[in-house]
Amino acid sequence: MTARPGVGQKEAQPQLVRALTLAHAVLYGIGVTIGAGIYVLVGIAAGRSGMHAPLAFLVAALALAPTAAAFAELGTRMPVSASEAAYVQRAFGRRWLTIAMGLLVIASATISAATISAGSAGYIGMFVDLPRGWIVAGVVLAMGSAAALATARSVAIAGAMTLVEVGGLVLIIAAGLVDGEPVFARLGEMIPTPGEFAAWRGIGATALVAVFAFIGFEHLVNVGEEMKEPSRTLPRALFITLGVTGLLYVLVVWIAVVAVPPAQLAASDAPLALVFQRLTGLPLVTMSAIAVVATLNGIVVHVIMIARVLYGMATLGDLPRPLARVDPRTATPHVATAVAVAMILVLALAVPLGGLADLASRGTLLVFAGIDIALLRIKLRGDPLPAGAFSCPLPVVWIALAAALTLLALELYV
Numbered sequence: 564m565t566a567r568p569g570v571g572q573k574e575a576q577p578q579l580v581r582a583l584t585l586a587h588a589v590l591y592g593i594g595v596t597i598g599a600g601i602y603v604l605v606g607i608a609a610g611r612s613g614m615h616a617p618l619a620f621l622v623a624a625l626a627l628a629p630t631a632a633a634f635a636e637l638g639t640r641m642p643v644s645a646s647e648a649a650y651v652q653r654a655f656g657r658r659w660l661t662i663a664m665g666l667l668v669i670a671s672a673t674i675s676a677a678t679i680s681a682g683s684a685g686y687i688g689m690f691v692d693l694p695r696g697w698i699v700a701g702v703v704l705a706m707g708s709a710a711a712l713a714t715a716r717s718v719a720i721a722g723a724m725t726l727v728e729v730g731g732l733v734l735i736i737a738a739g740l741v742d743g744e745p746v747f748a749r750l751g752e753m754i755p756t757p758g759e760f761a762a763w764r765g766i767g768a769t770a771l772v773a774v775f776a777f778i779g780f781e782h783l784v785n786v787g788e789e790m791k792e793p794s795r796t797l798p799r800a801l802f803i804t805l806g807v808t809g810l811l812y813v814l815v816v817w818i819a820v821v822a823v824p825p826a827q828l829a830a831s832d833a834p835l836a837l838v839f840q841r842l843t844g845l846p847l848v849t850m851s852a853i854a855v856v857a858t859l860n861g862i863v864v865h866v867i868m869i870a871r872v873l874y875g876m877a878t879l880g881d882l883p884r885p886l887a888r889v890d891p892r893t894a895t896p897h898v899a900t901a902v903a904v905a906m907i908l909v910l911a912l913a914v915p916l917g918g919l920a921d922l923a924s925r926g927t928l929l930v931f932a933g934i935d936i937a938l939l940r941i942k943l944r945g946d947p948l949p950a951g952a953f954s955c956p957l958p959v960v961w962i963a964l965a966a967a968l969t970l971l972a973l974e975l976y977v
Contacts, residue, residue: 589803593804594728595865601776607769609828617820642797651664699912706866724856731857932964
C-alpha cells in the first residue's frame, strides 16, 4: 500500500511536544469559550426572557454536556491535531469527507476569529486614535506572534488574559453579592411556574442564543496532541471548562437582571458595563478595558487552534506538506500559524462580517452533528476502546446528535 504524502518522513522532522498540563488545558478551554460575546449577549437574553434568562444559560450548558462527552471519548481515542477530521477518517475512511470536515472546522474558526478581530477595533478605538484597519492589522499580527511561541508559553499568555477576562465577570458577581439581599431574596423569580407557557417558550428561545456563548470548548481536542496524559487531561478539561463557564454565565446573568431592569439591559449596547457601573459607580471604561482583553484572548486561542488543524491535515497529506513544518526552537507549526494569521487578517479587513457570525454558528453545529455520527459509527461497528480512554455511553451519543440537529434546525428556522 502506498503511504500518504509525508507519512514516511514525519519521524525525521521536529514534532509537537506534550507540554500542556490540566491547568494549561482548562485556561485554554475557558479562554476559547468565554469571549467578548457574553458582554453583549446578556442584553439579548434579558430582552427575551427577563428574570428567567439565567435559567436559559443553564439549559444551554446541559444541552451541550452530551456533546462534551462525545468529544471526550473521541479525543482520548485519537489525541491528535485536526481532531475532527481524524475522527471522520477513522469512522468512514473517506478522504473527501475527512477533508470536508477539516475545512469546515477551519472555516468556522476563521470566521469567528475574524469577527472577533473586527470587533476589537471598536473597543481598542476608545483608547487608541488610529484607523480601524490599522488597529485590526496590528492586533491580528501581534496575537499571531504570541500564538507562534512555544505552545506552553502562548497558552500561558492566553491563560493570563483569560484570568483578566474571567476577572471581569467575577468582579460583577462579587459586586452583586456585596448587596446580597436582592440577589438571594429574588431567586424565586428565576423559575416560572409550570403553567407559564410563554415564559418557558422565551427560555427556549434564549437557550438557543445562549448555546453559542458556550461554543469553543470543543477546540480543546485540537491541542490533545500537546497534552500530558491526554486520556486523563482532556476529559477533565472539557467538563471543567463547560462547568465553570456555565456557572459564571448563570451567576453573571442573574446578578445583571437583578441589578438592572431587563428592558434597560436589552436596550444597552454594553449591558455588562452598565451593570458594573450600576453596582460599583466606576466608569464604563473599566469594563471596556476588560472587553479589549477578551477580544485579544479570543484571537490568540483561535490562531492556535486553526494552526493545529492545518498542521494535522497536512501531516495526513490532506493539505500541502509545508503546513506540517514545526519550528525546532518553539516546537510549534510556524507555517500553519502564519497561514492562519493571513486568513484571519484578509477576512477581517476585506469581507463584510455582518452575517458571517451566523455562518460560523451553523458550521459549528454541523461539526457537532458530524462528530456525533462518527462516534456512533465507531461504537456500533465495535471498534475496541483503547486502554484508559474515556467511554461515552451510546445513549448519550444519540442525545448529543439529537441536540445538535435540533439546535441547527431551530437556528436555521429563526
